[in-house]
Amino acid sequence: MRNLTDGREQIEVDATNIGELVAQLDARFPGFRARLCADNEDRIRPNIAVMIDGRTARKSMGEQVAEASEVHFLPAISGG
Amino acid sequence: MSTNGYKVIGSRPIRHDGVDKVTGRAKYGADVQLTGMLYGKVLRSPHPHAKLKGIDTSKAEALPGVKAIATAADLPQIADKIADLGEAVVNLRDSSNNVLAYGKVLYRGHAVAAVAATSRHIAAEALELIQVEYEPLPHVTSVLEAMKDDAPILHEDLKMTEMGEETDKVSNIANHFQHKQGDPEAGFTEADMVIEREFETATVHQGYIEPHNATAEWNEEGHLTLYTSTQGAFSVRDQLVEILQIPVSKVTVVPMEIGGGFGGKISVYLAPVAAVLSRKTGHPVQMTMDRDEVFIGSGPTAASYLKIKMGATNDGRITAATAYMAYEAGAYPGSPVGAGAGCILTPYRIPNVQIDGYDVCVNKPKSNAYRAPGATNAAFGSETVVDELAEALGIDPLEFRIKNGVTEGDRRPDGPEHPRIGCIETTEAAKSSAHYGASLEPSSDGKLRGRGVASGYWFNFNGGRSAISVSVNDDGSINMLEGSTDIGGSRASISMMLAETLGLSAKDINPRVVDTDAIGYTDATGGSRTTFATGYAAHATGKALICEMKKRLAQAWEVSADAIDFKDGLFSYKNDEEKRGTFKELSGKIGGTGGPLVAQISTQPDGSGGGAFATHIVDVEVDPETGKVDILRYTAVQDVGTAIHPSYVEGQLQGGVAQGVGWALNEEYIYNTDGGMTNSSFLDYRMPTSLDLPMIETILVEVPNVSHPYGVRGVGEVPIVPPPAAIANAIYRATGTRMYELPMSPPRLASQMAKNA
Structure with missing residues (x-):
């Protein structure tokens, strides 16, 4: 994700929910939504896991x- | 009676399915017998990489007894679609092409066609009559070779994803991602000691004793019933729905008993093929793999290459670490490098860290999950470097780990903060253990002895969907239906949590794992989630029953339900001696209050609670002539949360260690130059037996998981993570030789010792 945010880690x-959060990130850093969401969905x-406060x-x-x-926003992990 | 304040939790009742298992009455997939059943066999590719030019089945079809033949042409062509199957994220097009090759074969053993016949022998004979025209292509079976620009390309349409962004570069590297915090270069500058090492690990198999099997019956009304050995019946149902493009309401999956899975029995291999053959013939079709097919045609776990660099100050504080991790995905993208990258440095508080992960396709079977997927490879590298750092700094290796160990509020390298976890407690317990305090006596016959330690981490999936359905009998016993495959004693542990909640005993619960029509959606048994998540549902079900029982008693006692108390297993109304009793005493006395007492609950915990940490101690003896390593003593220490059934928790630790020892010392897919596996039998693929292992000692550290009503923490996966590193460190102490490649088999170790000499 840092290649979309000029290297900023945080x-x-x-925002009050993830949808708003993604929209605001996309407005500030175009391409954010496309990175996180499949086309038109x-x-x-x-394959991406969203963690909120753990x-x-x-x-x-x-x-x-x-x-x-x-x-x-992390890669989704599967277990054995 | 337990000593932890609970009545049932922490005790060791006999498992409900134990007698059936030891007397042979338990029914496994291959025990299924249906009227008119046919038998299916799979034709597999002799080439590691080739175009499929044509398949002529006419001669096979003419063989008496042959009823149908299936190829990829019998499967719907599926679009590129990523699907979440509960415990695994897969590309459904790849899944379809893996069960029956379309256009190309990508590994030796890739399924090309399948036959259904009246006997297994006729089916096998028919396979030899199928004529397949191949156009062989160059192949690549090594991760580093596959990453080169001039490597043979497996998928001409696979474009590399670089740091989350798809590029135009056609490559075997499906994905490169990075976790980064702080400034690693500055951290290395700050360090007094920096060590960098490279590691390689081999392809290994989960080695479940029961081979894959599937029996499909597709009836005239278009309903498919599938009996199979699986870690997740609903996951199988989802895959059948997607691969066959049929409605979910038309599929029932019946989970049979399972003879081991370890992550390898979530994906389907035979099920869609058996279904197609059943549809074509109008008969039930049973397919089972033999051991050779399990090795070459199912999903082992990834071989890998790692480069790890770590720096620390003279007082033993880790200042920086980097890890380069390249994992083999096999024939299709999706290696466990993501999980490995999330685990590799997680036991440590490292201010400056960078982890680069590469998911790389090679001409081997599609890799699959194997118990803490990706973490064992990772820990072999990182825990060896940690050991070298501690030694170079003159610090006890466990003290070094404690000094740098993570605790609540510290960040994982991939970002999130740890909640309450037991990393430090576990390592301290190892340091104060009898094993670590005992001296290791030298051998009297010239062999070399040494002691090693290593730690490990696994996320634990504290979530997913689970459902429980219960009906109460008049005697207070409970029939409990669940959807979680019981691999390691979960019937017992889940029953115990329901019993604890209601003030019953474990034997009062009659658990059954049922089919997908009989219970709500339940995610697969994997990710160390089942005792946590389905136990969570069992607790909620118990609470629901208590609530309903109060309503019924309110009618029976003609009092307000709010005035009825339930405490220490006893329902009571104020101090009325006539109006009190246990769940068991009262459940038969509520007739006429609303029919049978039942409850159905589904839950989806929020994933919080943190992962599992383990630290292992091992004593080895090395034969300097042959390089053979014997395990003299092994102790596994682990934060297990609350141990619901300690015997089964101990069994999970011991099983994980046994598999880790095999991975460390002997197990590997040995490939010839033609891209074929040359040791696809248990005779040549050397798994440890009871004769190779001492009694594995366990120390259960109980730091309750704050996200679970009974403090459950998943225990099944992390015990496989430390063994290869712990053994490598012990070999070094014994011989002075550091091993950087798995397995550390006799010829490999003897050769390395000779080089060092």
């Missing part, structure tokens, strides 16, 4: 985030 945005790609977002774009939440 970005602060005002309003959901996070299945928990996994289960409702994709609708998942709520709090004022001081920390959100990570």
Whole structure:
């Protein structure tokens, strides 16, 4: 993701859910949404996991985030 | 009786399925017998890489007893689509092309066609009559060779994804990603000691004893019923729906008992093929792999190349680390490098870190998950470098790990913070163990002895969907239906959590793993999730039953439900001695209050709670003449959260160690120059047996998982992570020879010792 954010590791945005967060990131860093979401789909790609304050977002774009939440976008991992 | 404050949790009841398992009555996939059943066999490619020019099945079809032949032409052509199958993310086009090759074969053993016949022998004979025209292509079976620009290309349409962005470069490298924090170069400058090493690990197989099997019955109404050995019946259903492009309502998957999976029984291989053959013949069709097919035609785990650099100050503080990780995906993208990269340096607090992962296609079977996928390869490299750093700095290797160990609030290299975890506690328990405190006596017959340690981490998937359905009998016993395949005693552990919640005993619960029509969607048994997540559902089900029981008792006792208390397994109404009793005593006395007492609950925990940490200690003895390594003593220490059934927790640790020892010392796919595996039998693919291992000691460190009502932490995967590194470190202490390649088999170790001499 850092190649979209000029190398910045952390970005602060005002959002109440993941959908808003992605929209704001895309407005500031064009291409963000395309990186996270499949074409014309309003959901996070299945090979990307979204973690909010250490928990996994289960409702994709609708998942709520709090004022001081920390959100990570990570490769989805499968276990054995 | 447990000593942890619980009545059932922490005790060791006999498993519900134990008698059936030891008496041979338990039904496995190959035990299925259906009226009119046919038998299917698969024709596999003799080439590691070739174009499929044509398949002539006419002679095979003419053989008496042959009922149908299937090729990729019988499967719908599926678009490039990434699907989340609960526990695994797969490209469905690749999955389809892997079960029956389309256009090209990509490894020796790739399925090309399949026959259904009245006997296995006729099916096997028919395979020899199928004429396949191949155009052989150059092949590549090494990750570093496959990454070169002039390497043979497996997929002409595969463009490399670089740091999240698809490029125009056609390559075997499907993906390059990076995790980075801080400034590694500055961190190395700050260090007093920097060590950089390269490592290689071989392709290894999960080695489950029961081969893959599938029995399909596609009836006249278009409904497909599939009996199979799987870690996830719903995952199989999803894959059948997608690969065959049929409605989900038309598929029922019946999970049979499973003879091992370890990650390798989530993907389907035979199921879609058996289904197609059943549809074509109108008969049930049973397919089972033999051992050779399991090796060459299913999904082993990735071979890998790693380069790891780590720096520390003289007082033992790690300042920086980098890891370059290239993992073989096999024939299609999707190696476990992502998971490996998320685990490789996670036991340590490192301010400056960079991890680069590469997912690389080679002409080998599509790699699959294997117990903590990717983490064992990774730890072999990182824990060897940690050991070398500690030695160079003159610090005890466990003290070095404690000094740099992570705790709550520290960040993982991939970003998120650790919640409450047991990394430090585990390493401290190892340091104070009887094993670590005991001296290792020298051998009296000229052999060389040494002790090694290593740590490991695995994420644990504290989430996914699980469902439980229960019905209460008049005697207070409970029939409990679940959708989680029981691989390691989960029937018992999940029953125990329901029993604990209700104040019952484990034997009061009658658990059954049922088919996909009989229970709500349940994700696969994998990622160390089942005891956590399905146990979470069992607890919620118990709570629901308590609530319903209060309503029923309110009617029976003619009081308000809110006034009924449930505590320590006892329902009571104020101090009324007539209105009190246990769940078991009262469940038969609520007749006329609303029919049978039942509950169905589905849950999806939020994934929080953190991962599992382990530290292992091993004593080895090396024969300097042959390079053979014997394990003298082994202790596995692990944060297990709350040990629900300690015997099965210990068994998970011991099983993980046994597999890790095999990976460390002997197991590998040996390829010839023609791209073929030359040791595809248990005679030549050397897994350890009970004769090769001592009794593996375990120390259970219980740091309860705050995200689970009973503190459950997944335990099944992390115990395979430390063994290769711990053994490598022990070999070094014994011989003075550092091993950087797996397996550390006798010829490889003897050769390296000779070089060093």
